Amino acid sequence: MSFGSPYVTLPRFSYLRPRSLDEAFEALEGGNAKVMAGGIGLLNFMKERLLAPSVVIDIKGIPELSGIRLSGDVRIGAAVRLVELEENRSLELIAPTLYRAVRQIADPIIRSSATLVGDVCEAIPWTDGPTALAALDASASVVSKNGERKVKVADLVQGLGQLAIDENEIVKEITFSSGYKKGTYVKFSNASEYALASVAVAYSPESGIARVSVGSLAEKPQVFTLEDAGTSPDEEVSAMIRKVSSYIESGLSAVDDILGSAEFKKQVAKALIIKAFKEVF
Amino acid sequence: MEENVVGKRVPQVDSWLKVTGTLRYSFDIELPGQLYVALVTSRYAHARIRSVDTSDAIKSPGIVGVFTGKDFPFRIGLYIADRDLLATNKVRWVGHPVAAVVGTSMAAAEEAAEKVSVDYEPLEPVLDVEKAIEKGAPLVHEDMASYNYYKGFINPVPGTNIANDFRLVKGDVSSGFAESNVIVEETFKIPQINHAPMEVQNVLAYWRPDDYVEVWTSAQSPFATRYLTAASLNIPVNRLIVHVPPAGGGFGLKAGIGWEPLAIMISKSLRRPVKLVLSRSEQMTSAPSRDGLVANVKAGFSKDGRFKAYEATFMMDAGAYADYTVNVARTTGYSADGAYDIENISVKSLAIYTNKIPTTAMRGFGHPENHWPLEQVMDRAADMLGLDPVKIREINLHVPGKSVRGTGEPVREYDGNPRGVLEALVKGIGYWEVEKPSEPWKVRAKGLAMLVKAPSQPPNAGASAIVKIDEDGTIDVITGTGSMGQGTPTSLAIIAAEAFGVPVEKVKVNQLEGVSTDQNPYTWQTVGSRGLYSDGIALLRAIEDAKNQIREMASAVFRVPKDDIEIRGGQVYPRTHPEHRLGLKDFAMGYTYPNGNTIGGPVIGRGSYAPVLNTFLDEKGHGHNTVFHTYGGTAVEVEIDLLTGEVRVIKVVQAFDVGRVINLLTLEGQAFGGFIMGMGSALYEEIKFDKQGxxxxxxxxxxxVPRITDLPDEIDAVFLETPQMDGPLGARGIGEHVMIAVAPAISNAIYRGLKVKLNEIPMNAERVWKAIKEQRPELISSAFEQALSRAEEIHV
Structure with missing residues (x-):
């Protein structure tokens, strides 16, 4: 991500690479520190002087933060790079919503160092990870020396650059139910690297719950169930699309930004719903 | 080994160095003890500078100097000297450099730059060309009357924001409109766009202890850079040595004069080498971009489709400085009639100052600007007349040997085959065939646009070349054209290989290492698609000179008249007795007889070229100001998504009459790359400003800018070969033409498919969707129903 920087150098900072969470917590105690995983977002923000931490804590050396677990609830550690998710074909079967989103994040070069947790913690309204994770009703485990708490990913991102965690906390991992066996992620970008609108659908055939998350329209993904939109997976798909389209029109908020007008973003979201629903239902 | 390589696919001579990361760009060059520059730039579009406080910055660690406009109280420029090195008295756009902070490291300089504080008195900015030419508009340059400019070439209007007012008049448009049955009247717009080269602008300058000045710069035109810089800074021309290593893209941005004067003056002051490297965002705000445009056009046609009258006002948004855009406006004006015979023409073309990013040359140089309206006018008029877009072009296209351009220049027999280009486009794209869209809510459509362009240059834009034969018979070619990926050096190598009949590997063009003004012979600039033509002619003359030197010696050695000596296949022999043969190497250093006597000497050929019978243009825009014209065109097949307005280019045909194909690989590369660049500006690119500038x-x-995923499925290139009478081997230039017709071709396709007009680029999804919604709303609702009914089918 770049908003444009007149700078070519980074501000001064010290770099720490702790081997354990406790070491990381200790480093955070010093204040004015930032946690870095892939570094894609953080280093750019620093180059642009949007952030100027005196300490950068690289968490890639902490063993608990690596690894993907697919049995039971899905768990993805904070140091897991997007390329690891992309290469995990089992993830495609267990959580197609996330898998498809990951494949569409940025480009292969960035995916080789960026992490999913980093994609969330960047807190940029147009990124793909949070939209997909919100559809999956995913939670983040947030840890500090005082213990661990769970926050819904949908609540973690509060708006542009705003994250609902404290300065002494680290997002350790993301978890979600492996029940959403059907789903997809579709995005539309035009004249930008970012999605002007995106739609994630997560559907659990067993429970009959279908969740829809719409990204990029406003400052954070907006999530609803088919029930919220007055429909269900039992209806014909064209009826579902009609109802969800009118729900998007009347029930979701949208803002004008550099990517497009609110009116156009809603139009694109509706077009994406057609594509996504045809695929899933 | 293949000797005849003309027209074949020859990889560019610097390919290996590029793909192995070995080629040295100017950015890679460093000198011991060099200093680094960080710029402090304006946060106002228009403001008076009350004061600049540099006292904290100069005390910052590692800082050796801080400079402001007061340190360099003079102006520079190419056609009009309107630029300051650093803002003096006032800032004219957001991004205008106000101070330069110089340190022993980039980090130190950037840190200190934050400590410079500037006290501004905000002034009302002018951000719109139409408002800028209203009476009483704020003036961007109050002192225009005192600026030096190229008299006879441009016409600034002091007391206004008009940096150049160019007129082209042919016949009488009012009687032309009176005779017209159909009139098209529209306003077309183009935003400012950025060149976006891979390599940002960078300069290393060193004012040496002996008062010679050396500069390494990412530039296009070594000699123009040298002359303009030397003249601006009062340095004797031969004491300024400009080194131009191969550039990572130029696209016009790096023509003319850039950041060299600032780096030189800082070096002069500090007596150390100074490196100035822009960041990407500085490249996009503090450096020049391409002019924006508002064009009001009116075109009249008779009922049989004849183009009777064309009236156009081009208002080019030159931004804060117009030192090159004044000539862009002139060029847009004099070539406004494109490839068509228009009976009556009245064109006003203005370069207008605004408080936006300064502008400069860009690939196409005024022609993307004037073809955007003209080529759409053709399709709109055809529609009104009940003709098709091909027919109306057939009726009005130039006829070589018969037609006369708006400037009064005849279209010569050897200028090319516009009709053949049109036929190639129609055939290549399958213009009359209807393709099925990939989804029922999408529409497939085809469109085309023609173009013609000549280099826009002063009447004395010369070129020169040197050819040397080495001890082993290999050949060195030296010209002054910079290498920025365009392929001219390779084409020159092919021409030399052909002339001596040696494999192309035996020819070395010294541009591989870059051009240095103290070592290379002069060429005016590396611009305007002129390199192959101008340097090529000079090179052929140099080759002839070298061959004459060899013939002189061989005449003595073989004891036959000089004119009977043949030089072919790398060998020298009497025409009548080819069994007596010597190699080029036997003459390279002069011919040495068995007893040691030597005649001649090292072979070094020189050749010069200047345009023939060129003139300035008079007050009606008439005169002879071009050296060759290249005709061409672009045809596209697009798919338009009615639900999102997204336009995807599916297939492209690019066709040009290049005179003679010298290097097919480079030509294809130009045709493909130029299309992609043109597509970027057609569909995506736009510098966006807020209300404060x-x-x-x-x-x-x-x-x-387009990514690999945005590319069409298929791009084809067709090259016609109507030899240019005076061109090297019949060739003419092509480097800019490849992007000129792209935007109107896409717009014409959309119009043909949907009857929806798009008068403004970029034709991004939102703009296209809004245009459909305003002009044909029923298309969107029926597309939605189509999409749903199809969903139903799948569900069942």
Whole structure:
């Protein structure tokens, strides 16, 4: 991500690479520190002087933060790079919503160092990870020396650059139910690297719950169930699309930004719903 | 080994160095003890500078100097000297450099730059060309009357924001309109766009202890850079040595004069080498971009389709400085009639100052600007007349040997085959065939646009070349044209290989190492698609000179008349007795007889070229100001998504009459790359400003140039070969033409498919969707129903 920087150098900072969470917590105690995983977002923000931490804590050396677990609830550690998710074909079967989103994040070069947790913690309204994770009703485990708490990913991102965690906390991992066996992620970008609108659908055939998350329209993904939109997976798909389209029109908020007008973003979201629903239902 | 390589696919001579990361760009060059520059730039579009406080910055660690406009109280420029090195008295756009902070490291300089504080008195900015030419508009340059400019070439209007007022008049448009049955009247717009080269501008300058000045710069035109810089800074021309290593893209941005004077003056002051490297966002705000345009055009046609009258006002948004855009406006004006015979023409073309990013040359140089309206006018008029877009072009296209351009220049027999280009486009794209869209809510459509362009240059734009034969018979070619990926050096190598009949590997062009003004012979500039033509002619003359030197010696050695000596296949022999043969190497250093006597000497050929019978243009825009014209065109097949307005280019045909194909690989590369660049500006690219003149997208995230995933499925290139009578081997230039017709071709396709007009680029999804919604709303609702009914089918 770049908003444009007149700078070519980074501000001064010290770099720490702790081997354990406790070491990381200790480093955070010093204040004015930032946690870095892939570094894609953080280093750019620093180059642009949007952030100027005196300490950068690289968490890639902490063993608990690596690894993907697919049995039971899905768990993805904070140091897991997007390329690891992309290469995990089992993830495609267990959580197609996330898998498809990951494949569409940025480009292969960035995916080789960026992490999913980093994609969330960047807190940029147009990124793909949070939209997909919100559809999956995913939670983040947030840890500090005082213990661990769970926050819904949908609540973690509060708006542009705003994250609902404290300065002494680290997002350790993301978890979600492996029940959403059907789903997809579709995005539309035009004249930008970012999605002007995106739609994630997560559907659990067993429970009959279908969740829809719409990204990029406003400052954070907006999530609803088919029930919220007055429909269900039992209806014909064209009826579902009609109802969800009118729900998007009347029930979701949208803002004008550099990517497009609110009116156009809603139009694109509706077009994406057609594509996504045809695929899933 | 293949000797005859003309027209074949020859990899560019610097390919290996490029793909192995070995080629040295100017950015890679460093000198011991060099200093680094960080710029402090304006946060106002228009403001008076009350004071600049540099006292904290100069005390910052590692800082050796801080400079402001007061340190360099003079102006520079190419056609009009309107630029300051650093803002003096006032700032004219957001991004205008106000101070330069110089340190022993970039980090130190950037840190200290934050400590410079500038006290501004905000002034009302003017951000719109139409408002800028209203009476009483704020003036961007109050002192225009005192500026030096190229008299006879441009016409600035002091007391206004008009940096150049160019007129082209042919016949009488009012009687032309009176005779017209159909009139098209429209306003067309183009935003400012960025060149976005891979390599940002950078300069290393060293004012040496002996008062010679050396500069390494990412530039296009070594000699223009040298002359303009030397003249601006009062340095004797031969004491300024400009080194131009191969550039990582130029596209016009790096023509003329850039950041060299600032780096030189800082070096003069500090007596150390100074490196100035822009960041990407500085490249996109503090450096020049391409002019924006508002064009009001009116075109009249008789009922049989004849183009009777064309009236156009081009208002080019030159931004804060117009030192090159004055000539862009002139060029847009004199070539406004494109490839068509228009009976009556009245064109006013203005370069207008605004408080936006300064502008400069860009690939196409005024022709993307004037073809955007003209080529759409043709399709709109055809529609009104009940003709098709091909027919109306057939009726009005130039007829070589018969037609006369708006400037009064005849279209010569050897200028090319415009009709053949049109036929190639129609055939190549399958213009009359209807393709099935990939989804029922999408529409497939085909469109085309023609173009013609000549280099826009002063009447004395010369070139020269040197050819040397080495001890082993290999050949060195030296010209002054910079290498920025365009392929001219390779084409020159092919011409030399052909002339001596040796494999192309035996020819070395010294541009591989870059051009140095103290070592290379002069060429005016590396611009205007002129390199192959101008340097090529000079090179052929140099080759002839070298061959004459060899013939002189061989005449003595073989004891036959000089004119009977043949030089072919790398060998020298009497025409009548080819069994007596010597190699080029036997003459390279002079011919040595068995007893040691030597005649001649090292062979070194020289050749010069200047345009023939060129003139300035008079007050009606008439005169002879071109050296060759290249005709061409672009045809596209697009798919338009009615639900999102997204336009995807499916297939492309690019066709040009290049005179003679010298290097097919380079030509194809130009045709493909130029299309992609043209598509970027047609569909995506736009510098966005807010109401205060701030740039909203000074980055490659939101200023979107095409990525690999945006490319068409198929791009074909067709090359016609109507030899240019005076061109090297019949060739003419092509480097800019490849992007000129792209935007109108896409717009014409959309119009043909949907009857929806798009008068403004970029034709991004939102703009296209809004145009459909305004002009044909029923298309969107029926597309939605189509999409749903198809969904139903799948569900069942």
């Amino acid at each position: 701030w740039v909203l997208n000074p980055n490659l995230t939101h200023y979107y």
